[in-house]
Amino acid sequence: MSLPEPLQRRDTVFDPWIDTYAERTHGLTVSAVRALFSVANRPEVVSLAGGMPNIADLPRAAIGEAIAGLIRDHGAQAMQYGSGQGEPFMREHIAEVMADEAIAAHPDDVVVTCGSQQALDLVTRTFCDPGDVILAEAPSYVGAIGTFRAYQVQIVHVAMDEFGIVPQALREALATCRAAGRRVKFLYTIPNFQNPTGVTQTLQRRRELIAIAHETDLLIVEDNPYGLLTIEGEPLPALRSMDDERVIYLGSFSKTFAPGFRVGWSLAPHAVREKLTLAQESATLAPPVFSQFAIATYLQKFDWRAQIVAYRDMYRGRRDAMLRGLVDNMPAGCTWTRPTGGFFVWLTMPDGLDSQAMLPRAVSARVAYVPGTAFYADGLGSRNLRLSYCFPSEDRILEGTRRLGEVLHDELDMLHTFGIGPGTAEHLYRDITAGPAPDIT
Numbered sequence: 085m086s087l088p089e090p091l092q093r094r095d096t097v098f099d100p101w102i103d104t105y106a107e108r109t110h111g112l113t114v115s116a117v118r119a120l121f122s123v124a125n126r127p128e129v130v131s132l133a134g135g136m137p138n139i140a141d142l143p144r145a146a147i148g149e150a151i152a153g154l155i156r157d158h159g160a161q162a163m164q165y166g167s168g169q170g171e172p173f174m175r176e177h178i179a180e181v182m183a184d185e186a187i188a189a190h191p192d193d194v195v196v197t198c199g200s201q202q203a204l205d206l207v208t209r210t211f212c213d214p215g216d217v218i219l220a221e222a223p224s225y226v227g228a229i230g231t232f233r234a235y236q237v238q239i240v241h242v243a244m245d246e247f248g249i250v251p252q253a254l255r256e257a258l259a260t261c262r263a264a265g266r267r268v269k270f271l272y273t274i275p276n277f278q279n280p281t282g283v284t285q286t287l288q289r290r291r292e293l294i295a296i297a298h299e300t301d302l303l304i305v306e307d308n309p310y311g312l313l314t315i316e317g318e319p320l321p322a323l324r325s326m327d328d329e330r331v332i333y334l335g336s337f338s339k340t341f342a343p344g345f346r347v348g349w350s351l352a353p354h355a356v357r358e359k360l361t362l363a364q365e366s367a368t369l370a371p372p373v374f375s376q377f378a379i380a381t382y383l384q385k386f387d388w389r390a391q392i393v394a395y396r397d398m399y400r401g402r403r404d405a406m407l408r409g410l411v412d413n414m415p416a417g418c419t420w421t422r423p424t425g426g427f428f429v430w431l432t433m434p435d436g437l438d439s440q441a442m443l444p445r446a447v448s449a450r451v452a453y454v455p456g457t458a459f460y461a462d463g464l465g466s467r468n469l470r471l472s473y474c475f476p477s478e479d480r481i482l483e484g485t486r487r488l489g490e491v492l493h494d495e496l497d498m499l500h501t502f503g504i505g506p507g508t509a510e511h512l513y514r515d516i517t518a519g520p521a522p523d524i525t
């Protein structure tokens with residue numbers, strides 16, 4: 085295993101501030117695929133790219149009335165500054181929500197954040213200096229890769245299979261980094277319905293991860309925004325429920341209620357919680373107070389558990405449509421994961437095809453996806469596509485897979501005719517990992 089090179093500067097010489105920017109911005113650029121995604125968001129394109137939850141069926145009128153009542157009755161507090169750690173009532177609600185995943189949490193150990201994305205940011209800024217290493221599944225969440233890069237951290241990927249992180253690969257990665265004198269700050273993992281693969285870590289693997297963490301003195305950051313969105317089988321215990329000293333847990337209301345409120349949280353060992361609160365105060369003074377009141381109002385006045393059941397049913401239908409569409413339309417040689425919850429399927433194409441180079445042709449054929457390279461810090465993933473079934477309707481998903489199947493058949497025809505994949509000639513969109521647009525997270 086080789087360690088990644090330091091980030092290369094990628095600014096443009098036409099920018100007059102080029103010599104003024106902080107070093108930490110050097111690895112960040114606007115992704116060329118953003119332009120493509122603006123086309124992909126047009127109604128005639130079926131986008132299997134976006135990771136946006138489908139919130140169309142929320143009872144919006146009733147929620148609107150409840151929020152009007154909130155402003156009328158509690159507006160003076162709800163529109164005021166609040167606590168850097170998050171409002172006490174919100175932290176109590178969060179502890180109740182986590183109890184549904186068998187996590188015993190004290191509200192004092194919760195820090196409310198602006199989505200779990202900000203929790204990732206606070207954890208990284210609290211633990212990482214430039215050049216430190218974070219271990220992360222291969223592939224991993226594009227938004228986390230972006231955050232780690234922004235702090236000039238080196239991401240070392242650890243192999244995963246259909247059961248989650250491969251324990252031996254984790255041991256080896258850790259040993260290699262440490263032998264090279266590198267400081268490994270934590271393992272970042274998404275055990276449930278992983279973004280981007282849809283894979284869920286088995287109970288056995290979870291136990292092994294915790295055992296390795298103990299043995300090797302490793303901190304784990306467990307990112308779990310999809311855990312309650314099980315669409316098949318029983319939920320598995322969170323890593324945090326197996327260990328409250330070595331695991332920092334990140335949660336979110338974005339997928340179980342709505343992302344626009346931007347409320348997430350971290351649950352951390354006591355001393356870490358203190359540091360995260362200080363980091364939160366320096367970042368925002370306090371997480372959005374109004375959003376916390378709005379979420380608490382929703383949790384008190386609405387049957388949020390029933391809403392989660394409704395979400396599960398809706399996503400199950402869409403997952404089934406996606407799997408059916410793939411069976412019916414994908415050429416031989418393609419394989420894909422079979423998620424039991426969450427939003428994503430991970431497709432692997434036959435050797436010789438390149439998902440980044442293929443994307444413009446797919447968008448011309450009116451279907452979009454996210455190329456696999458977005459989810460690796462090291463340029464791998466060109467044979468992979470992330471397909472999301474969360475946002476389009478079942479009919480649109482079926483149509484999207486039909487169009488994607490045609491594109492793949494054409495690509496394979498070219499490959500067989502000319503002996504070279506149309507995409508293998510050049511990587512036109514190599515910089516996708518640099519700046520994920522919000523709609524591909």
Ligand SMILES: Cc1ncc(COP(=O)(O)O)c(C=O)c1O
Pocket residue numbers: 135198199200201202225227274279307309335336337338343347348525
């Ligand atoms: C794995 C993972 N972590 C974190 C986030 C960020 O979610 P939010 O900031 O909306 O809570 C996402 C969003 O897609 C995600 O997929």
